[in-house]
Amino acid sequence: MARVFNFSAGPATLPPAVLEQAAAEMLDWHGSGMSVMEMSHRGAAFESILDDAESGLRALLAVPPGFRILFMQGGGLAENAVVPLNLSRGGAADFVVTGAWSRKSLLEAARYCDAGLAADNQEDRRRSIPPAASWRLRDGASYVHLCSNETIDGLECHELPDLAALGCTSPLVVDCSSHLASRPIDWSRVGLAFGGAQKNVGMAGLTLVFVREDLIGHALPTCPSAFDYRLVAENRSMYNTPPTYAIYIAGLVFRWLRDFRHGTLAGLPAVEQHNIEKAQLVYDAIDGSGFYRNEVAPAFRSRMNIPFFLPDERLYAPFLAEAQARGLVQLKGHKSVGGLRASLYNAMPMEGALALVGHMREFAARHG
Numbered sequence: 001m002a003r004v005f006n007f008s009a010g011p012a013t014l015p016p017a018v019l020e021q022a023a024a025e026m027l028d029w030h031g032s033g034m035s036v037m038e039m040s041h042r043g044a045a046f047e048s049i050l051d052d053a054e055s056g057l058r059a060l061l062a063v064p065p066g067f068r069i070l071f072m073q074g075g076g077l078a079e080n081a082v083v084p085l086n087l088s089r090g091g092a093a094d095f096v097v098t099g100a101w102s103r104k105s106l107l108e109a110a111r112y113c114d115a116g117l118a119a120d121n122q123e124d125r126r127r128s129i130p131p132a133a134s135w136r137l138r139d140g141a142s143y144v145h146l147c148s149n150e151t152i153d154g155l156e157c158h159e160l161p162d163l164a165a166l167g168c169t170s171p172l173v174v175d176c177s178s179h180l181a182s183r184p185i186d187w188s189r190v191g192l193a194f195g196g197a198q199k200n201v202g203m204a205g206l207t208l209v210f211v212r213e214d215l216i217g218h219a220l221p222t223c224p225s226a227f228d229y230r231l232v233a234e235n236r237s238m239y240n241t242p243p244t245y246a247i248y249i250a251g252l253v254f255r256w257l258r259d260f261r262h263g264t265l266a267g268l269p270a271v272e273q274h275n276i277e278k279a280q281l282v283y284d285a286i287d288g289s290g291f292y293r294n295e296v297a298p299a300f301r302s303r304m305n306i307p308f309f310l311p312d313e314r315l316y317a318p319f320l321a322e323a324q325a326r327g328l329v330q331l332k333g334h335k336s337v338g339g340l341r342a343s344l345y346n347a348m349p350m351e352g353a354l355a356l357v358g359h360m361r362e363f364a365a366r367h368g
């Protein structure tokens with residue numbers, strides 16, 4: 001069996017150790033005589049799986065006790081509606097539009113509340129995130145939305161804004177779908193964070209929502225009950241059947257991240273340092289080549305998703321075909337921006353980044 005290096009933006013590569021454990025437990029989970037996907041979500045076995053996943057995630061990201069972790073469905077895209085349905089009270093919400101995902105969030109929220117554009121980076125051709133001091137924040141807005149990693153544009157917010165220091169009392173809502181658990185989160189600056197599991201912490205079907213307790217319980221009457229944070233929280237994410245198998249896989253990934261080692265580091269600091277080094281390898285290969293281009297300002301470059309471009313349109317097909325022949329797959333850029341994109345999520349090993357860089361150097365030497 002040959003595993004490829006999968007640079008997909010999501011669903012994305014998973015740690016082989018997690019897949020192996022899931023395979024070993026597929027027919028008989030811990031002597032239960034059944035697979036996790038066959039279990040009642042109300043039974044003791046599944047309850048222990050959910051408890052384990054929740055406590056693993058809480059410990060990994062140091063989520064404070066004043067936050068609830070909700071295991072939901074619908075993906076980041078559903079949260080674009082679910083957040084305003086729960087938080088806006090039909091009033092105002094402000095959006096920082098730094099790329100394709102935050103633009104979608106603004107447009108979806110506009111169906112449920114007075115969604116305002118606080119800032120965008122059009123003038124800068126999407127190469128940076130405007131400083132928080134320049135955002136047009138409205139008094140009394142129910143929340144401020146920020147996508148902390150723009151998956152398509154390859155922009156990452158490396159330090160969350162301190163809205164309180166700017167005199168803004170609205171909670172910050174963070175779409176962290178594509179860099180969840182790749183680095184710590186400063187919870188003192190966040191009211192709510194959400195993200196799908198399929199990029200960095202597991203498989204499709206599970207959406208994680210971290211929500212400060214005071215923001216729960218204000219859903220609009222039109223909010224579907226299965227998406228009402230109060231009902232989900234009161235029922236410990238079992239108001240209706242949760243995505244049981246996806247929760248189990250995420251729990252295995254949280255353990256894998258907890259035990260991750262890099263140099264002298266362990267756990268999330270090791271994961272973060274590993275991610276920094278992998279991304280640096282690829283950015284260095286781009287910048288030092290005089291051949292490849294990435295246009296994002298260095299201070300805002302994403303560690304997770306690296307879009308890059310070739311000097312000649314005709315080179316994309318051979319670049320991708322030769323990469324594929326080397327077991328480097330899913331490197332095509334998003335259709336809206338074209339070019340190439342390497343996603344280097346938590347489970348991408350250093351060897352994958354090195355193999356990609358090797359291919360890039362060799363290809364540039366032949367075509368540059």
Ligand SMILES: *Cc1c(COP(=O)(O)O)cnc(C)c1O
Nearest residue numbers: 075076077078101151177178196
């Ligand atoms: C992938 C992604 C989403 C959407 O996730 P779905 O699970 O497809 O709904 C939302 N926001 C960001 C930043 C993403 O990367």
